[in-house]
Amino acid sequence: MNVLRVVALVSLSALTVSVVRAQQVAARSAKDGVYTIAQAKQGKIVYDESCLECHGTMASATPDMAPLLNDYVFQASWKDRSLAELFDKIRNTMPPNKAGTLSRQQLVDLVAYILSANALPAGDVPLTDDTETLKQIRLDAGHP
Numbered sequence: 001m002n003v004l005r006v007v008a009l010v011s012l013s014a015l016t017v018s019v020v021r022a023q024q025v026a027a028r029s030a031k032d033g034v035y036t037i038a039q040a041k042q043g044k045i046v047y048d049e050s051c052l053e054c055h056g057t058m059a060s061a062t063p064d065m066a067p068l069l070n071d072y073v074f075q076a077s078w079k080d081r082s083l084a085e086l087f088d089k090i091r092n093t094m095p096p097n098k099a100g101t102l103s104r105q106q107l108v109d110l111v112a113y114i115l116s117a118n119a120l121p122a123g124d125v126p127l128t129d130d131t132e133t134l135k136q137i138r139l140d141a142g143h144p
């Protein structure tokens with residue numbers, strides 16, 4: 001094999017690796033304004049009714065019955081995960097005694113409220129409940 005072919009093969013495999021990586025980490029960031037203020041307000045109404053009793057107010061400093069959804073522990077654990085994963089976590093497990101009772105609209109509003117509580121900016125376009133789109137957006141809260 002000549003040197004040129006080796007070089008070509010090496011750069012081809014490097015390219016493959018970076019393509020695979022790009023698929024693993026969602027392309028868009030929730031820092032780009034992916035929900036609206038109106039949506040987050042709707043989400044707060046659902047949160048106060050169904051989540052507050054365990055997760056506490058977003059202004060709490062210490063968790064009580066359940067982890068806070070906007071402290072550094074939450075941000076560190078969710079930073080590189082997608083909004084689809086957060087949506088599914090809530091849909092499949094929350095509230096623990098009534099999982100599966102929230103509508104997709106309520107779920108996406110809750111995600112919007114959690115983003116706003118993590119100081120992620122609102123934008124002009126509402127967040128969609130489409131799983132494939134949510135998979136493309138990583139939560140990306142907290143410091144870099």
Ligand code: HEC
Pocket residue numbers: 046047050051052053054055065066067068069073074077086089090093094095096097102110
């Ligand atoms: C009866 C108490 C209770 C209620 C009500 C409740 N949760 Fe939870 N939640 C928990 C507990 C306990 C955990 C930690 C165990 C786990 O991750 O499943 C948790 C974990 C979570 C997590 C993962 C947190 C992390 O750091 O990874 C999210 C997100 C969440 N809840 C969202 C919600 C939302 C949104 C609601 C309202 C629709 C809700 N929960 C209602 C008890 C509750």
